[in-house]
Amino acid sequence: MRRSPGLVAVLVGLALLAGCAGGPQERDEAVDRPALSELAPVSDPRGITGPSTAVLPDDEVEVLADVAEQRLPATATSYTQSGETETVTVESTDRVVAVDLAGSIAATAWALGFGDTLVGVDQSTTFPGTEDLVQVTSGGHTINAEAVIGLHPDVVITDGTVGPRDVIEQLRDVGITVVFVDSTPSFDGAQDLARQVAAVYGAPEAGERLAARIAADVEETRAEVARLVPAAADDRVRMVFLYLRGNAGVYYMFGEESGADDLIDALGGIDVAGELGWEGMRPMTDEALIAADPDLIITMTGGLESTGGIEGLLQEKPAVALTAAGQHERVVDMEDGTVLSFGPRSADVIEALARAVYAPDGAAAGTVSE
Helix, strand or coil: CCCCHHHHHHHHHHHHHHCCCCCCCCCCCCCCCCCHHHCCCCCCHHHCCCCEEECCCCCCCCCCCCCCCCCCCEEEEEECCCCCEEEEEECCCCCEEEECCCCHHHHHHHHCCCHHHEEEECCCCCCCCCCCCEECEECCCEECHHHHHHCCCCEEEECCCCECHHHHHHHHHHCCEEEECCCCCCHHHHHHHHHHHHHHCCCHHHHHHHHHHHHHHHHHHHHHHHCCCCCCHHHCCEEEEEEEEHHHCEEEEECECCCHHHHHHHCCCEEHHHHCCCECEEECCHHHHHHHCCCEEEEEHHHHHHCCHHHHHHHHCHHHHCCHHHHCCCEEEECHHHHCCCCCCHHHHHHHHHHHHHCHHHCCCCCCCC
């Protein structure tokens, strides 16, 4: 399912309101913890109280074992703002700028084995190996056209979630090839993104291999998470994803086709926004949140911080306090540019969230939940 232009507009609008999102949480070393399969299920995950933070084991993006041979010039599909497609010929990928809201395009290019071609990235791309690359987006994820032009790229790969879009399209006027990929916020979308980025590089075989790896990793992780999920539907954790920007007075509830529904499904939770028929990303209302009555709120770390933490959120939005999640202060946060990134690390995101949801005491410390 393609992401609609309207949904892209909401994403860009939220990015502008968010300002500069925080980077990955700093760690001196990889998180030491037992395998997800070794965690013992708790008897009542709905009864867990207190906040927890989902943390990836490390920041590395794994590269395919064997880098596929490129065949250039390559033919790639580019998506117009109206949703139509056009064919773009890519003559060279020696110098590539990859930009989107979550850093998924750059991470995908890196996982495909083409990290050495990247010269410019977005501000969400901060994984190891990219420290010296020029960040061409800033503030509310707006692109700096002069910075892009100064890098003399052969091709710019983006998806419309950073902008302004017309500024990116105007890069073609100075001879830069621009490809707009169709990035859908879902695990299937992550696989399709691998194929699309690989097509730009003239390496479709690598795209298929990365897509297969993402699918296999997600399937394996979902199976491990299923062990922690109660068998009875009534005992499953009722979850909702909230986008919070307290400093801007912005509160959104994410529903079906927003990506949050895919995450909640992978975690074995009940998507309460979906129960209400909530689609896409819409401003949160007190009535909807109270009706949804989630046991657990998933949100971005920077968003929670913008409200002054859980105490600030409960004061600013008393309706949250009326939910089971608010009463138990049950909020799971994850780094802004990671939680909905849906890239080559999709399985790692599921695993990290599952630990925070079902084994918060062992999510970071590496202890097995009793």
